[in-house]
Amino acid sequence: MKVSDMMVTVLHTITSDKSVAHAAERMSENRVNSLLVMDHGEVIGMLTPRDICASHPNRIVADAMGPGPICISSDQTVWDAGRMMEEHGVEQALIMAEDELAGWITRENIMIKLAEFRDPLTGLFRAPYIQTIGERLLYEKKQFHLLFIDLNNFGQINKRYGHPFGDDVIREYSALLASMLDERHDYVSRYAGDEFVVISMAADDQIQSYINQMETPIGIRHMQVSAAVGHVNGYLDPNFFTYSFRELIEKASLLSTSTKQRLTGTVL
Template sequence: MNISEIMIPTIHSISSDKSVSHAARLMSQYQMDSLVVIDHGELVGLVTSRDVLTAHPNRIVADAMCNQMHYLLADQNIWEAHHYFLNENVKLAIVLDEEQVSGMITKETVEMKIAEYKDPLSGLYRAPYIQFIGESYLRKQIPFHLLFIDLNDFGRINKQYGHPFGDDVIRTYSAVLSSIAEDQGDHLCRYAGDEFVLISTAPIALIEQYIDLISRPTNVLDITVSAAVGHVNGCEDPDFFKRSWRELIAQASLESSAIKAQKTASALPS
């Protein structure tokens, strides 16, 4: 989803020589928390409700406004906006479309939309989030490790203990994975059903520890749970950046499936 789909398309403006009290009246009239400041057709700043509250009403807008503007592009997606607001620690940005002001977007609006992409059961982001991270890293040519994590015998757990218990397993196992993926360069999502995906820029030694911990049988709610982990190492694959996200996630998924098949075959009587 692009910013243009959730931005505030109507922008109300004021000139910098108007009073702060006039800015407050306009905000109340338009039911807006901010006004762009335009002088002689040029965008020179932004005045917010917080600026108005902290400035004397007889002062002019030029004294209260912020002249450090933040911009996003209309065709950027909400994940890019989310990361921008987090990194810049700002609450509002002007939206440009072909170098023209087309609206504004708030951090609150973006966070509300991002929340729709969170899985309510696990509390983790869903597949669109990890796809954004992966495609962003590929575009910037940042090498990363891609782990596709598939729980073993989850269908049996549902059949033996019931789906509500299976939900409890997913919820608890998600917390276990989150505790493992604590590094700043780690991104985790619930991909689908009993499948999870982890993107990490950690050193290979730490990745190997991750895989060992995740693959090892773990006691979850008094039953033993393990997972098959497919691993694509972008730090060692010379063709890594020639491949699409779809190709990489397919490889990791197939590797995970092969490990599960091998485990099943080894458990069969000879």
């Protein structure tokens, strides 16, 4: 999902020479909690209720306003937008479309929308998230590594110890998986059941380190849990951009199956 799908297109503005009291009236009349401060068609700041409370009513907006919000392209995904706003510590962002101001969005609304895409068991994003990231990178002709991660013998864990215990294993493995990745260049999702997908722009040696960690048994409760990893390297495949993201997932999944056979000696 892109920010353009959920942005607010009605913009409430005020000029910097108006009084703080007038700005407070504008907010109340329009039932908004922020005003864009614009002079001569340019955004120069943002005014919030906090700014108003901290200023005398007779002061002008220029003295009370905070810095202008960050700008986000209308084709940014809500996931990237949320991450960007968190990094800058801002609550609102302007949406630009072809260098034109198209609307605005709040961090709160983004967080509410993102919650719809989170897996309730693990807290990781679900498959639509990783699909959106992958399709966007393919569209932008940006290469990446795709890892398809399938836990080994998970069906036996469920059969032997029960599904609630299996859920505990999935939850704890998810936390370990997320902790080994770097948000600056890695994206992870719980794809389905005991399967996970990672998209990464890390260097080859880092990817190999990831795979080694994932395939090495780790202790979770009283179990030793490992995974079979299928790796599609978009930096080495000359035909990488001829594939759809679905086809790349299929390739990585089949490679994971081959790895599982090698690691466990199981014929699938």
